[in-house]
Every structure is written in structure tokens, then in C-alpha cells.
Amino acid sequence: MEVARIPILQIENYLVASIQTALHDKAAIQFRDDLLERIYATKARGLILDLTAVDVVDSFLARLTGDIAEMAGLMGTTVVITGLQPEVAITLVELGVELRGVTTALNLEKGIAALRKMVEKESSNGTTG
Amino acid sequence: MAPLAEERCIPVKTDLDIVSARVEGRNMAKELGFGTIDQARIATAISELARNVILYAPEGKVTVRAIVSDDGGRGIEVICEDNGPGIANIELVMQDGYSTSSGLGMGLPGTKRLMDEFEIETKLGVGTRVAVRRWLK
Amino acid sequence: MAKKTDLDQYKEFVKERLKSLLDVVQSVSSGDFSVRVEPPEAEDEFTALSIELERMIDDLIEANSVSEERMAKLQEVIEEKERLFKTVRELSSPVIQVWENVLVMPLVGAIDSARAMRITEDLLTGITKNQAEIVIIDITGVPVVDTSVANHLIRTIKAAALLGAKCVVVGISSEVAQSLISLGVDLSGVVTRSNLQAGIRYAMEMMGLEVVPKKREK
Numbered sequence: 201m202e203v204a205r206i207p208i209l210q211i212e213n214y215l216v217a218s219i220q221t222a223l224h225d226k227a228a229i230q231f232r233d234d235l236l237e238r239i240y241a242t243k244a245r246g247l248i249l250d251l252t253a254v255d256v257v258d259s260f261l262a263r264l265t266g267d268i269a270e271m272a273g274l275m276g277t278t279v280v281i282t283g284l285q286p287e288v289a290i291t292l293v294e295l296g297v298e299l300r301g302v303t304t305a306l307n308l309e310k311g312i313a314a315l316r317k318m319v320e321k322e323s324s325n326g327t328t329g
Numbered sequence: 330m331a332p333l334a335e336e337r338c339i340p341v342k343t344d345l346d347i348v349s350a351r352v353e354g355r356n357m358a359k360e361l362g363f364g365t366i367d368q369a370r371i372a373t374a375i376s377e378l379a380r381n382v383i384l385y386a387p388e389g390k391v392t393v394r395a396i397v398s399d400d401g402g403r404g405i406e407v408i409c410e411d412n413g414p415g416i417a418n419i420e421l422v423m424q425d426g427y428s429t430s431s432g433l434g435m436g437l438p439g440t441k442r443l444m445d446e447f448e449i450e451t452k453l454g455v456g457t458r459v460a461v462r463r464w465l466k
Numbered sequence: 467m468a469k470k471t472d473l474d475q476y477k478e479f480v481k482e483r484l485k486s487l488l489d490v491v492q493s494v495s496s497g498d499f500s501v502r503v504e505p506p507e508a509e510d511e512f513t514a515l516s517i518e519l520e521r522m523i524d525d526l527i528e529a530n531s532v533s534e535e536r537m538a539k540l541q542e543v544i545e546e547k548e549r550l551f552k553t554v555r556e557l558s559s560p561v562i563q564v565w566e567n568v569l570v571m572p573l574v575g576a577i578d579s580a581r582a583m584r585i586t587e588d589l590l591t592g593i594t595k596n597q598a599e600i601v602i603i604d605i606t607g608v609p610v611v612d613t614s615v616a617n618h619l620i621r622t623i624k625a626a627a628l629l630g631a632k633c634v635v636v637g638i639s640s641e642v643a644q645s646l647i648s649l650g651v652d653l654s655g656v657v658t659r660s661n662l663q664a665g666i667r668y669a670m671e672m673m674g675l676e677v678v679p680k681k682r683e684k
Contacts (some may be wrong), residue, residue, distance in 0.1 A: 206537060226344055257373070259439065262583075285369075286366075292625075293625045294439070294621070295377075296425060304629065304630045306599075315657045326670065366587070
């Protein structure tokens, strides 16, 4: 079954993907695979996942996000999540789900600023060329 | 507790149904006057419950209905039933941090925290039924 | 046909008069004051009773209207109190921007579950509106910080973190600190400072800012 793919854009040396529609499980998994493929192909230093249009983040999506961060991290890519809505944030905390290994920022602008800072720091530390 | 005429039933068999169920649930919550945060809680609870059906049972269904309490308060009730194997140890699955060997939990303690009322019935070899309610405050 | 004796006639008369009085009493006791006692055509043994009954009904009607007036006044007072409470609630978790991207949220008064939820919502709204990256939560004015309040606070901080804002809690007195430790509350992830000033200094550090004296003109 053809699953509509989520567009992944490139800004400077970072990848940006914005989730616009409700993702069912198969689409989410497809998305994760696409992302990891693009990271590998572009050797992007950072990835921004924008969740502004996401109105529900359940334990499955939270776990998937954690997986993306972990796998991207193995490839030397920092992941920043932006645009989490207040009602989603409150629900996630009540649900008891932690977004492990992920930096969060309010919006795309702050996300890119945070990425830059982190990537700069890594370079000055002499890690992953 | 008297149910109002409003009731929607969504069959759950594939991952697409999880999204349908929570969209229906969120819409009904909105119609009943629940705020955005409660809508998110209800939709997330439905997502967790419906996913359990996909993970552990051949199929099931989610019923969302408007309810009225004895003292006139209004709320929403979500019932998720499946014909799965049933839960052997309810206490265990209701513990935070419990997960099966494949690393998947059932999200039930979290779901309970999101809602005002939580009831679960299960029978081995027959299936499981979870009922959750949230009231307008 | 037997002629009615005087006694029979008298019995009937009594029955009739009693019945009409009884009807009135029954109406009044069920709240209907519209039925009144019919004045007797001629004075009889029941006249005195009728007059007193009328008087009693008049008193009841008056007492009723006084009671209704009082109820209406009470309702007004209740509504006024509600308005007052609403104002207090709104004032009770203000979010103040003290610097670009830095918010202060001073909390005063007891915090129950309902208020905790409002605080969380107000804070997240404030973070979104002000694009805040640091929030200083001042709990100096919160009298009781028990497990419940602490847990609400921790949840608020976690939610703020998901929106990219770091929180620092200030104003924890030594008594509160001791009771939290003895209650076994895990505050390990929470950044704290002694007071608002220290909190602001922390915020400035985090933002990479420094406050230096102006260079004096020679």
C-alpha cells in the first residue's frame, strides 16, 4: 500500500521534517525509515522534527521519536523536536512518557538556533568530523 | 448514569482504525464542550486503548458515548473491547514501567492517569473490556 | 321521608364549615395561597376560627415574601463572591516577562489540583506567547508544599521543558526543603535557587548575558 511520504527538507547542513497529518503506525514507521535514509545520504549534522500540526502524541509516537533520536545519534546527527503544542505536552507528561535523548525547542527558529549551538559545541570538542 | 442518544462505534482492526477512533473521540469530546487539553487527553487515551487491540487481539471496537451523571454532570465514556487472549495478570500490567519482552507495555497506567474513571474486565481466552470516563468540570 | 332532626342539621352544618376550612388549610400547606377563607354570612361558632386562620395565612404570605427577598439577596452575595474569586484566581498565577525570553511566575497561596492545572496552562501559554526559554517559578508565597504540590510542580516543569523552556524554582524555605526530603520527593531534575535574585542571575547566565556597570564619563 502506497503511504504518502512526509517531505524532508534541507536547510544548511540540517534536515527539517514537519509532520502535517495524523500518522498511522505504518506511515510513522515509513517516515522513520525515510528520515534515517536521508540522514545517511546527506550526512546531515542535525535534524529538526516539527510537530506543530500534531494534535496527539501517544506512547507509540513518543517511542518512535526516541528511536529516531537514538538511531540518528548513532550516525552523529543531533535531533531537535519543535512545535509541541501545550495540550500535547501536558498530556505526554500525564501519560508518563519521556522523550528520551531529545532536545526540544518552541519553534523552528529556536530549533535551528539550538542545533547550531550544539553542533558548534561538538565541533569544538573535536567529536565526529 | 444515563447515556444520551449520542454514541459512535468504531471497529478496530488495523493501525488506520486507531487514528479513526481517536478522531471520532476527539470530535465528540469537542462537541460535548471539552477544552483542547481534555480533547488531547481523551484522544490519547483512545489511541492507547485501540493500539492494545491491534497489538494483542485479532480485532475489537471502540465505542464513544456522551454520558450524564446522577447529579446532572456531563461527560464522555470510551469503551474499548476486544476478542483477544485476555490479560493474565491485571495487577502487573497496571504497574508503571511494565513491558513485555518486545519492549511494549500496554499503556494502561498512563491511560488511567489521563481519565477520571477507569475500569477493566478481562477473561482469559475471551477478551478484554476497558471503560474510561472523563467529566466536564 | 323522615324529617331531619335538629341534630342532623347541626351535624351537616358543622361538616360543611369544617370542610371549607380544611380545604383552605390543605391548599396553604401545599403552598397555594390563592384559596382564601370565605367570610361567613352570619356569625357562628366558626367565625373566630375563620378570622384567625385568615390572619395566620396573611402572616405566612408575608413570611414567605421576606424569605424570598432574603434568598435573592443571598444569591447576589454569592455571585459577587464568585466574581471576586475569579479575579483572585486570575491574579494568582501571573506570568511576567522580566527580560527577553525570561519569565517569572510568582505563586502565592495554597495550590490544589485545580489551581495546579491552571498554573500549568498559564505557564505554557506564557512560554508560547513570550517565546520564553527560562522560567523562574517563585514559590516563596506558597504556604504548604506537600507531595501533591511538589508533583504538580514537577509535571509543570516537565511540560515546560517539552516546549523548550528551562525552569528554575526559587523560594524554597529550609522547612519546605526538609519536609520534601523527608517525604521522599525526587527533585533531582529540578534546578533551584534560594531567591528571585539568584534565579534571575541563573537566567542571565543561561542566556549568556552579563550585567556590568556603565562606564563612567570622565
